[in-house]
Amino acid sequence: MAANDSSVYKINEKVILVQVVVALFLCINIVLITTFFRKDFFYTTMRYILFAVTLMSDCLFLLVTDIVLILSYFRFTIQIWLCLFIYVVLSVYTFVTPVALTAMVLERYVAICMPLRHGELCSTRSARHCILIIHSISSLPCIAVLSMFFASATYSFYPQGRVCSVEIFVFHAWQGHLRSAINQLFFLMMCITIVFSYVKIMKVAKAASGQDRKSTGRGLRTVALHAFQLLLCCIQLWCPFIENALLRINFKLYVEIRFFDYIMFYLAPRCLSPLIYGLRDDMFFLALKSSALCGLYKKR
Numbered sequence: 001m002a003a004n005d006s007s008v009y010k011i012n013e014k015v016i017l018v019q020v021v022v023a024l025f026l027c028i029n030i031v032l033i034t035t036f037f038r039k040d041f042f043y044t045t046m047r048y049i050l051f052a053v054t055l056m057s058d059c060l061f062l063l064v065t066d067i068v069l070i071l072s073y074f075r076f077t078i079q080i081w082l083c084l085f086i087y088v089v090l091s092v093y094t095f096v097t098p099v100a101l102t103a104m105v106l107e108r109y110v111a112i113c114m115p116l117r118h119g120e121l122c123s124t125r126s127a128r129h130c131i132l133i134i135h136s137i138s139s140l141p142c143i144a145v146l147s148m149f150f151a152s153a154t155y156s157f158y159p160q161g162r163v164c165s166v167e168i169f170v171f172h173a174w175q176g177h178l179r180s181a182i183n184q185l186f187f188l189m190m191c192i193t194i195v196f197s198y199v200k201i202m203k204v205a206k207a208a209s210g211q212d213r214k215s216t217g218r219g220l221r222t223v224a225l226h227a228f229q230l231l232l233c234c235i236q237l238w239c240p241f242i243e244n245a246l247l248r249i250n251f252k253l254y255v256e257i258r259f260f261d262y263i264m265f266y267l268a269p270r271c272l273s274p275l276i277y278g279l280r281d282d283m284f285f286l287a288l289k290s291s292a293l294c295g296l297y298k299k300r
Contacts, residue, residue, distance in 0.1 A: 014259050015073055021263070022066045025271050029055045035288045046122040046130070047111075048284070050104045053131055057096040058270040064089050065266060068164055077161035086164055088142055095138035095186065097270065098233045101226045102190045103130055108223055109197040112216050113204050141182050148175045187234045194227045222280070229272045236265040
């Protein structure tokens with residue numbers, strides 16, 4: 001009995017740690033979003049608009065995943081229709097951040113490799129259209145999974161109370177395989193886009209000189225960071241397969257790995273956006289510093 005109590009205590013510590021991490025990055029993201037809306041230049045520039053989209057997407061994702069984590073940990077049951085709503089939000093915003101990251105990489109590609117067309121292709125109007133496209137693309141996997149679910153579920157299934165998880169929407173093994181195939185196809189296309197952009201920017205960087213080389217080098221590093229961020233998001237899709245296999249072997253190891261996966265592949269990619277743009281971008285960093293000091297900071 002003492003061993004069981006100790007195990008529960010350790011899990012409690014982990015849940016508290018997740019609450020602290022989520023609260024910390026929600027506060028950071030809210031400060032960044034507030035900074036974004038304080039200057040006209042930011043919400044009229046495409047790369048900053050896309051940056052704000054990732055921040056708001058990450059805030060919603062962190063908040064909802066944390067709620068699901070707490071519900072699952074304490075084994076709270078909710079009706080299927082409410083879990084369905086939670087799943088739609090999570091499914092869409094699981095993809096919004098990586099798709100937006102891909103759009104940001106393409107914006108850097110246009111800025112560096114096609115500078116004369118950057119103003120035309122990356123205008124404020126184009127940014128609005130891009131946001132609609134990002135959300136439309138991000139909705140496709142969710143639509144596919146829900147179509148399979150509605151075709152298989154009976155009316156008596158919806159009022160039932162269950163612990164909310166994505167597994168309750170998968171009735172047959174082929175549905176899980178198809179969902180995985182769709183996810184992998186999406187991320188493969190994103191990876192190809194990022195590799196293509198990186199190679200093209202690298203060619204421009206080698207041919208550039210002086211200030212152009214410095215600017216292109218910064219763009220190259222930004223694309224590399226986005227690629228690393230996207231890689232973490234890709235690995236996230238493999239986590240359920242590994243966790244389900246471990247669940248059949250060792251429950252204690254399953255709990256440990258699931259906690260590690262949540263921190264490393266769910267929270268960490270969402271926490272990199274503030275570092276990539278919020279701190280590395282000189283203009284945004286100055287505005288952030290001013291916001292953090294309540295306007296007392298003045299650039300000399």
